Amino acid sequence: xxxxxxxxxxxxxxxxxxxxxxxxxxxxxxxxxxxxxxxxxxxxxxxxxxxxxxxxxxxxxxxxxxxxxxxxxxxxxxxxxxxxxxxxxxxxxxxxxxxxxxxxxxxxxxxxxxxxxxxxxxxxxxxxxxxxxxxxxxxxxxxxxxxxxxxxxxxxxxxxxxxxxxxxxxxxxxxxxxxxxxxxxxxxxxxxxxxxxxxxxxxxxxxxxxxxxxxxxxxxxxxxxxxxxxxxxxxxxxxxxxxxxxxxxxxxxxxxxxxxxxxxxxxxx
Numbered sequence: 364x365x366x367x368x369x370x371x372x373x374x375x376x377x378x379x380x381x382x383x384x385x386x387x388x389x390x391x392x393x394x395x396x397x398x399x400x401x402x403x404x405x406x407x408x409x410x411x412x413x414x415x416x417x418x419x420x421x422x423x424x425x426x427x428x429x430x431x432x433x434x435x436x437x438x439x440x441x442x443x444x445x446x447x448x449x450x451x452x453x454x455x456x457x458x459x460x461x462x463x464x465x466x467x468x469x470x471x472x473x474x475x476x477x478x479x480x481x482x483x484x485x486x487x488x489x490x491x492x493x494x495x496x497x498x499x500x501x502x503x504x505x506x507x508x509x510x511x512x513x514x515x516x517x518x519x520x521x522x523x524x525x526x527x528x529x530x531x532x533x534x535x536x537x538x539x540x541x542x543x544x545x546x547x548x549x550x551x552x553x554x555x556x557x558x559x560x561x562x563x564x565x566x567x568x569x570x571x572x573x574x575x576x577x578x579x580x581x582x583x584x585x586x587x588x589x590x591x592x593x594x595x596x597x598x599x600x601x602x603x604x605x606x607x608x609x610x611x612x613x614x615x616x617x618x619x620x621x622x623x624x625x626x627x628x629x630x631x632x
Contacts, residue, residue, distance in 0.1 A: 366600060366601065366604040366618070367380060367593075367597060367600060367601070368380075369523075370521035370522065370523065370600060371521070371593070372522065373522075374522075374590065376593060377593065383593055383594045383597060384594075384597060386594035387594045387595070387596075387597035387598045387601075388598070390440055390441065390549050390594060390595060390598070391598040393441065393549070394440075394441040394442075394443055394444065397412060397441070397444065398443055398444075398468070398472065399472045400412070401413075401441075401443070401444040401447055401448070402444075402447045402471065402472035402473070402474060402475065402480075403472050403473060403474070403475045404447075404451075404475045405451070405475040405476040405477045405478060406451050406453075406475075406477050406478070408451060408475070409451040409452060412444050412447070412448060412553075412554060413441075413444050413445065413448035413547065413553075413554050413555075413556055414552065414553055414554065414555050414556065415448070415452070415555075415556040415558070416555065416556070416557075416558075417558060418452070418558060419558070420543055420558045420559065420560055420561060421434065421502070421543050421545075421558060423561075424540075424541035424543050424561055425499075425500055425502075427541070428539070428540055428541060429499060430496055430497050430498065430499055430501070430538060430539070430540050431495065431496040431497070431498060431499070431500060431501030431502060431503060431538075431540050432496075432501075432502055432503070432540050432541050432542075432543055433496070433503050433505060433531050433534060433535050433540055433541070433542050433543070434449070434502055434503065434504045434505070434543050434544075434545050435505055435507040435531055435542050435543065435544050435545070435562070435581060436504065436505070436506055436507065436544070436545050436546065436547065437506065437507055437508040437546070437585045437588075437596070437599070438462075438506055438508055438509075438596075438598075438599040438602075439546050439547060439548075439585070439588060439589070439595050439596055439599070440546065440547040440548050440549050440554065440592075440595040441547045441549065441554045442506060442546075442547050444547060444554060445504055445545060445547055445556065446458040446480060446504040447474060447475065447478060447480055448556065449502055449504065450474065450478040450479055450480040451475075451478060454479070454500070454502045455479045455498070455500055455501050455502065456478075456479060456480045456481070456501075456502050456503075456504060457480075457481050457482075457483055457492070457495050457496075457501065457502070457503040457504070458471075458480065458481070458482045458483065458503075458504050459483045459485060459492065459503060459504070459505045459506075459530070459531075460482075460485060460506060461485055461505065461506055461507075461509040461510075461528050461530060462485075462506065462509050463509075463606075463609070463610060463611070465606070465609065466602065466606065481495075483495075483503075492534055493534070493537060493538055496534060496538040496540050497538055503534070505530065505531040505534075507527060507528075507531050507544075507581060507585075508527055508585060508599065508614065509527065509528055510526050510527050510528045510610065510611065510612040510613075510614065513611075514528075514529040514533075514574075515527060515528060515529055515578075515612055516528075516529050516532055516574045516575055516577065516578025516579075516581075517575045517578060517579075518575060518578045518579030518580075518581070518582035518583070519579065519582060519583070519586070520582045520585060520586050520589075520614075520615075521586055521589065521590075523615050523617060524615065524616060524617065525582055525614055525615055526612055526613075526614070526616060527578055527581070527582070527614075529574055529578075532564065532574055532577045532578060532581075533574070535564045535577075536564050536565075536566050536573070536577075541561045541564070542561060542562040542564055542577075542581070543558065543559070543561055543562075544558075544559040544562060544581065544584055545557065545558050545559070546559070546588050546595075548592060548595060549595065557588075559584060562577065562580050562581055562584070563577070563580065564577050565577050600614075603615075603618075604618055607619055
């Protein structure tokens with residue numbers, strides 16, 4: 364797996380790579396198997412699919428502002444369970460999946476009874492999202508390590524230059540709402556949500572400079588968690604590498620060698 368070795372060049376993996384890959388497959392499989400049940404159960408299943416030790420950063424973010432908040436999560440562990448998990452705790456939740464259509468479910472399960480959970484379209488969505496975030500107490504969950512839009516933010520990730528969609532950062536700046544990072548980790552007791560402090564949204568009038576500054580802070584946080592728990596992020600790295608010719612923008616621009624064309628398939632892994 365040259366892509367993985369390249370990301371961890373000079374940094375020892377916590378365990379042998381084959382063992383980490385086996386764990387990554389297990390985590391990805393469990394998320395897919397549990398998806399329908401995790402989305403379709405109502406408030407009575409609170410804590411069954413996700414355990415959240417503290418929501419204080421999110422609560423503080425919602426209290427300080429007069430509107431909603433963007434919850435930013437990478438494709439890390441069982442991240443797809445996060446939106447329904449927050450809805451089961453009484454939040455008004457929106458979900459925006461920025462993956463290309465080829466890499467997301469054709470249809471998300473119907474949210475469970477009593478859940479205030481809405482799935483937004485990833486195309487032509489600016490106005491509904493702005494309106495949703497403008498309402499007090501609303502929470503928009505977005506996967507923040509995709510790049511399906513024409514504009515991207517840049518920063519360092521695992522020792523390489525990376526690019527991610529500008530959508531969550533521009534939404535937070537435009538509506539003036541906080542960015543709250545969350546990571547879903549697989550533990551022996553099940554899936555556990557780790558909530559981080561807010562990410563500063565730069566808005567100094569520098570345009571792309573502000574976007575890259577915000578994106579860099581986010582990517583540093585993703586790298587910290589990926590270094591600690593590589594098995595939670597390996598599946599995303601390998602999927603993004605395999606689809607680098609099909610995605611509008613690869614996660615790592617240097618993964619497409621000079622002279623290679625889209626549609627090439629040599630050396631995918």
